[in-house]
Amino acid sequence: MANNTPQAVRGTQDIFGADAEAFAFVVETFERVRKLYRFRRAEMPVFEKTEVFSRPLGETTDVVAKEMYSFEDRGGESLTLRPEFTAGIARAFITDGWQQHAPLRLATHGPLFRYERPQKGRYRQFHQINAEILGAAEPQADVELLAMADQLLKELGIADGVTLQLNTLGDPDSRDAWRGALVDYFSAHKDALSEDSRDRLERNPLRILDSKDRGDIAIVADAPPIDDFLTRGARDFFAAVTHGLDAAGVAWTRNARLVRGFDYYRHTAFEFVTDRLGAQGTVLGGGRYDGLIETLGGQHTPSVGWAAGIERLAMLVGDLAEAGADVSVVVEDDGALDFGTGAVTLLRRNGFSADLFATGSPRKRFDKAVKAGGKTILALSMKDAAPQMRFKGEDAACEKISAILADYVKSAPDMK
RNA sequence: GCGAUCGUAGCUCAGUUGGUUAGAGCGCCGGUUUGUGGUACCGGAGGUCGGGGGUUCGAGACCCCUCGAUCGCCCCA
Numbered sequence A: 001m002a003n004n005t006p007q008a009v010r011g012t013q014d015i016f017g018a019d020a021e022a023f024a025f026v027v028e029t030f031e032r033v034r035k036l037y038r039f040r041r042a043e044m045p046v047f048e049k050t051e052v053f054s055r056p057l058g059e060t061t062d063v064v065a066k067e068m069y070s071f072e073d074r075g076g077e078s079l080t081l082r083p084e085f086t087a088g089i090a091r092a093f094i095t096d097g098w099q100q101h102a103p104l105r106l107a108t109h110g111p112l113f114r115y116e117r118p119q120k121g122r123y124r125q126f127h128q129i130n131a132e133i134l135g136a137a138e139p140q141a142d143v144e145l146l147a148m149a150d151q152l153l154k155e156l157g158i159a160d161g162v163t164l165q166l167n168t169l170g171d172p173d174s175r176d177a178w179r180g181a182l183v184d185y186f187s188a189h190k191d192a193l194s195e196d197s198r199d200r201l202e203r204n205p206l207r208i209l210d211s212k213d214r215g216d217i218a219i220v221a222d223a224p225p226i227d228d229f230l231t232r233g234a235r236d237f238f239a240a241v242t243h244g245l246d247a248a249g250v251a252w253t254r255n256a257r258l259v260r261g262f263d264y265y266r267h268t269a270f271e272f273v274t275d276r277l278g279a280q281g282t283v284l285g286g287g288r289y290d291g292l293i294e295t296l297g298g299q300h301t302p303s304v305g306w307a308a309g310i311e312r313l314a315m316l317v318g319d320l321a322e323a324g325a326d327v328s329v330v331v332e333d334d335g336a337l338d339f340g341t342g343a344v345t346l347l348r349r350n351g352f353s354a355d356l357f358a359t360g361s362p363r364k365r366f367d368k369a370v371k372a373g374g375k376t377i378l379a380l381s382m383k384d385a386a387p388q389m390r391f392k393g394e395d396a397a398c399e400k401i402s403a404i405l406a407d408y409v410k411s412a413p414d415m416k
Numbered sequence B: 001g002c003g004a005u006c007g008u009a010g011c012u013c014a015g016u017u018g019g020u021u022a023g024a025g026c027g028c029c030g031g032u033u034u035g036u037g038g039u040a041c042c043g044g045a046g047g048u049c050g051g052g053g054g055u056u057c058g059a060g061a062c063c064c065c066u067c068g069a070u071c072g073c074c075c076c077a
Helices: A017-036 A050-067 A086-095 A139-155 A172-188 A195-203 A205-210 A214-221 A232-248 A310-317 A334-349 A362-372 A396-411
Strands: A047-049 A070-072 A078-081 A104-113 A125-134 A162-168 A266-274 A282-288 A303-309 A327-331 A354-357 A376-383 A386-392
Touching: A017 A104, A017 A125, A017 A139, A017 A310, A047 A050, A047 A086, A050 A078, A050 A086, A086 A104, A086 A125, A086 A303, A125 A139, A125 A310, A139 A162, A139 A232, A139 A266, A139 A282, A139 A303, A162 A232, A172 A195, A172 A205, A195 A205, A205 A214, A232 A266, A266 A303, A282 A310, A303 A310, A327 A334, A327 A362, A334 A354, A334 A376, A334 A386, A334 A396, A354 A362, A362 A376, A376 A396, A386 A396
Parallel strands: A327 A354, A327 A376
Antiparallel strands: A047 A078, A070 A078, A104 A125, A125 A303, A162 A266, A266 A282, A282 A303, A376 A386
């Protein structure tokens, strides 16, 4: 049957039913919480000039560009489907003059695209919710941003088993000193490192810290910690963030090995991690990216943000049952079809969700309605050429429905 | 990009060491039964066994290629 039908593109997903309900629940909860924290809504383009995404990634572009969905448009310009929100928002901050709104709290959500091998909770087209505070150098911004994330996870009902892991990468001076010390340390243990990590030593030494290789983990345990290299300012900044989190009642744990691979990250880095999603344990992650907007040609603009995969959050939320209709109208006799059509429309106009069961074997329509899980069932049959209404059960809802339909029943020419 | 496992009706699966016209449950459609009733019974539709090639007298079962899924590695903005 499907022989002649094109297949869905690898890594895409058709989200439906209970999964779609969980997805919508995540987005709706995000929208609600974002307003509580006074984040403003933004809608961003799904594609940008490739440079918007490639330039901030710097030297590693070569590796990362292979994971971007890039193409030339008819004018020969290289465009890319957004693999993240932040770069596009940073571009808009510059090109649209959003400096005037700083400090600017922004929230957005939607599809992102990465050319990667699909696995659990990871797709080529996936969806994220995203929050940023642009043009805010003070640690209080980090606290607010994290408090919002924390509240979101709690309101989604998935905070159990999820921990906030927090680290600092310091300012550029701290970070450079630490990085140098790590390179020295790992170079001294080069022979004991895994092949992957020897490679990382050249490309991106900080990444050795979250290697999954057993041997590497042992070496990493004795690696010099960032704390030994923090400048006074960096230390004070991190202390202000952690004190703020404590004051806000946000639980956190220090993970001194949590890193971000790109140079524009400064100070705070964090991930909300669960042990319930296999290899893809990060549920929400982000950090402070004070250096990003400069790489795109803007003024120095300290900013902090996070993103979270909606699919992964939805998996943790679990299946949400689709609600049954408030009323199921069953036309048990085709003679009552017009009456049923009018009745169901009237109910919907009065705010009742309603299904109409009027197809298939008339004798089985009632059973269908029962199975569909409607809260109240209104069965319509014919008696002496006139439609008859009958409710299943008797409760307050039936009375309301009767009241809504009372005038309609009187006006129906063949209703008694 | 690499590795492992998997791919049979709409869904969940069974198909014995390769052997006749490919099965079940659920769902769907119709009929009978019941008639404030999610019951029971009967019947029906629906599969070129992911796709292509090969081995064989014979392949859903074996081999190769390909597409896809799942899990892990790499990567993770």
